[in-house]
Amino acid sequence: MKTTTTNISTLAKDRYLRNDFKYYYAIENNLFNLFGTTNNVNLSTIIEENYSLCLYEQDKEYFGIPTGQTYIDEDGDIIDYQLVDAENHPERLKYIVSKENILLSSLRLAKSPALNYDFDKINDYVFSNGFYIFKIKKDWNQKFVLYLLRSKKLKALIDNNIYRGIGISSYKIEDLFKVKIGKCLIEHQVAAVEAIIPIEENIKSLKKNIKSTQNIIDNTLKTVFQFDYEKFNTLKAIKLYSTTQSVYSDNPDLRFSAKFYRPAGEYVENELRRIGKKRFKHYLAEPIVLGASIAPTDCCEDGEFCYISMATIKTWEFDKDAANIVSNDYAEAKNEKRVKKNDIILARSGEGTIGKVALIEEDVNAIFCDFTMRIRLKNYNPKFAYYYMRSTYFQYLVEIYKKGLGNNTNIFPIVVQEFPLPDLSLDEQQKIVDAIQLEIDKQNEIKNQIAILRGKIDSIIENSILAND
Numbered sequence: 129m130k131t132t133t134t135n136i137s138t139l140a141k142d143r144y145l146r147n148d149f150k151y152y153y154a155i156e157n158n159l160f161n162l163f164g165t166t167n168n169v170n171l172s173t174i175i176e177e178n179y180s181l182c183l184y185e186q187d188k189e190y191f192g193i194p195t196g197q198t199y200i201d202e203d204g205d206i207i208d209y210q211l212v213d214a215e216n217h218p219e220r221l222k223y224i225v226s227k228e229n230i231l232l233s234s235l236r237l238a239k240s241p242a243l244n245y246d247f248d249k250i251n252d253y254v255f256s257n258g259f260y261i262f263k264i265k266k267d268w269n270q271k272f273v274l275y276l277l278r279s280k281k282l283k284a285l286i287d288n289n290i291y292r293g294i295g296i297s298s299y300k301i302e303d304l305f306k307v308k309i310g311k312c313l314i315e316h317q318v319a320a321v322e323a324i325i326p327i328e329e330n331i332k333s334l335k336k337n338i339k340s341t342q343n344i345i346d347n348t349l350k351t352v353f354q355f356d357y358e359k360f361n362t363l364k365a366i367k368l369y370s371t372t373q374s375v376y377s378d379n380p381d382l383r384f385s386a387k388f389y390r391p392a393g394e395y396v397e398n399e400l401r402r403i404g405k406k407r408f409k410h411y412l413a414e415p416i417v418l419g420a421s422i423a424p425t426d427c428c429e430d431g432e433f434c435y436i437s438m439a440t441i442k443t444w445e446f447d448k449d450a451a452n453i454v455s456n457d458y459a460e461a462k463n464e465k466r467v468k469k470n471d472i473i474l475a476r477s478g479e480g481t482i483g484k485v486a487l488i489e490e491d492v493n494a495i496f497c498d499f500t501m502r503i504r505l506k507n508y509n510p511k512f513a514y515y516y517m518r519s520t521y522f523q524y525l526v527e528i529y530k531k532g533l534g535n536n537t538n539i540f541p542i543v544v545q546e547f548p549l550p551d552l553s554l555d556e557q558q559k560i561v562d563a564i565q566l567e568i569d570k571q572n573e574i575k576n577q578i579a580i581l582r583g584k585i586d587s588i589i590e591n592s593i594l595a596n597d
Contacts, residue, residue, distance in 0.1 A: 132156045144300060146292065149429070151303075154289035162281050163590055165310030165597040172305035174273060175230070178263030182224045182254050195233045195258035202582070203331060204243040204278070212254060222257045225250060230274055231259045234298045242277035244270065260301055272317040272589070275324065276309065279586045287449075310593040320592040324585050331581050334574050341444070344567045345515050352560055353403050353550075355521065360399075363392035364524075393528035396521045397548070404551030408544060411513075413506040416541035418476070419496035420465040426458040433459035436467065436496040438475045441486035444518060446473070446494075454495060465495050465502075470510040472503040472517065474544065479535045483526035487514040501541050508549070512557035515564055516550065 132153040139147050154160055161168060184190065192212035193199055199208045225231060227250065231243040235258045245253070255261070264270045276282070285307065291297040349355060387393070408416075422435060434451035441447070459466075467473065471488040475481040477499045487510060488494075496502055505513055516522055525547055530537045552560075 143302075144292070148292070150289045151292075154285065159285060159289060160306050161308040162279075162285065163310050163593050163597075165308075165593060167311045167597050168308040169311055170305055171307045171309060174265055174268050174309065175262040175277075176265060177261065177301065178229060179223045179225070179261035182222060190254045191252055193253055193255045195235045195256055200243065203335070204245075205335075206245075206253070209253070223255045223259065223261055225253070225255060225261055228263055228270070230262045230264065230270065230277065231255060232262065232277055232304075234258055234260055234301075242274050244274050258298075260304070267314055269314065269317040269321055271321045271324070272312070272592075275585055275589050279589055280583075281586070281590070282307065310597050312593050312596045316592045316596060320588050323588050327581050327585055327588075331578050334578050334581075338571055338574055339567070341568060341571070342518065342520070344564055344571070345518050346520050348560060348564050348567070349516070349519050349521075353399075355399060357520070360392060360395060360521075360524075363395050364390070366391055387528055390528055393524065396524050396528075400521055400525070400548040400550075404548060406549055406551040408503070408505075408547050408549050411505045411508040411549060412545065413504040416501050416503050416545055417465075418541065419498045419500050419502065420462040421498045422452075422454065422458070426454050427452045428455045429453060431455045431459065433466075433493045433495055436473055436486075436494050436500065438478055438481040438484075438497065438499050441473055441475060441484055441500070442481055444484060444486060446486045446488060446492075448492065448494075451494070459493070459495055462495050467492065467494050467496055467502060470504075472505070472510060472514055473500050474503060474517070475499065476501050476540065477536075477538045479537060482530055482537055482539060483523050485514060485517045487511060501544065503544070507554075509554055509557040509561060511561045512552075513549065515561065522547070 132149060134152045134156070138152075139145065158164075182190070190212040191206075191209040193206065193209055199206065199210075201207050225245070227244075227246045229244070243259075264273050286299060286304070290299045290303045292299060292303075346355075346357070350357060419436070427435075431453045433454050433456065434448060435454050436446060436451060440451045467488050469488055469491050473486045473488065473496050475484045503513075526539055529543050530539045532538050550557075
């Protein structure tokens with residue numbers, strides 16, 4: 129068991145009255161000295177906050193970048209964005225950046241690396257206030273500092289010792305500035321950057337061969353079931369359509385929203401029913417149920433159970449490291465809300481997360497939250513069901529069947545149980561799973577090669593600093 133001691137006066141010096149163990153354990157054990165050097169400077173002497181609020185232009189559409197993993201990859205490349213309507217939603221426009229800036233996510237669940245952009249249209253991008261925006265002080269090379277801030281050692285320190293709070297936790301800039309870095313001559317920094325450039329080029333080359341898991345799933349199902357995505361996309365582009373009053377009256381819920389009657393939605397539903405007449409309810413081992421609610425007092429540091437929230441499955445798998453720990457008393461009281469191997473957890477609420485699924489692939493002590501639902505199947509391959517639920521067609525069903533306004537949209541078990549589920553033999557399901565998994569394994573091998581190259585960059589940075597100690 130780890131222990132540490134501090135005194136009241138030390139706690140009082142923190143203007144936020146920080147009092148968590150992990151932070152003071154790191155201070156006492158000199159973990160803020162990132163590389164264990166003796167000739168140190170604080171990060172505050174290397175970087176300083178430097179940001180500009182966005183003054184939007186009339187009739188201009190901006191590319192908004194939240195701090196999520198799905199928008200920025202580990203190399204800082206923008207892989208997705210949200211279109212921001214500046215005229216109607218100026219509150220969503222936060223910071224603009226320039227080529228001289230480095231950005232670092234302040235949110236734990238984002239886990240974004242340090243970012244720096246030098247492309248010409250950078251002013252079309254607007255970043256959320258979940259980022260800290262820095263400028264590099266003199267005597268330090270911007271590229272060198274970029275990789276220093278992106279290093280695994282710094283990210284581990286932030287993840288394990290600096291973050292404050294639970295759930296979507298964040299850290300204060302004052303804490304980051306306390307990190308100590310060994311001094312490094314500018315010529316050594318430049319030499320390190322020159323050594324990194326060919327590694328960067330190798331990473332870029334490998335990334336050209338990467339396919340997203342979403343594309344792999346969709347392309348495999350397209351081949352097996354002869355899905356016509358071109359027709360689907362053509363129907364989805366239709367913005368104006370009409371129907372009759374009898375269609376409304378035939379609906380048991382009296383649904384009258386425009387999205388529910390989209391031609392693309394009807395097409396997708398017909399396509400999925402074409403490949404099988406069965407529905408989820410025909411393969412349920414037990415009724416689909418919602419999870420358990422939680423209060424802050426139910427969380428603790430030493431419990432044996434974690435809490436599966438929507439945020440922990442936003443990457444299409446259960447991220448145990450991002451989950452809160454709950455007390456054993458809470459877990460015992462919510463025993464019927466536990467998960468087990470082969471359960472599928474589906475997010476039932478919230479724009480950006482609704483419809484996302486995670487397959488529990490190993491036994492884990494966990495309670496799932498009330499904004500998710502648990503699906504247990506029998507006589508059906510859970511991994512095939514998981515891949516099917518990740519498909520564009522299934523996700524579009526969620527899109528047209530969800531109810532609510534703004535971010536408060538929901539979908540319910542009684543709806544999901546009526547969704548079509550392909551009526552295939554277990555052997556046929558396994559063949560499709562194997563085909564998808566084969567392609568995913570190829571992608572993982574490329575990602576492993578990239579991870580090795582990133583490790584080499586970390587070593588170059590660390591060795592350059594240690595050489596100056």
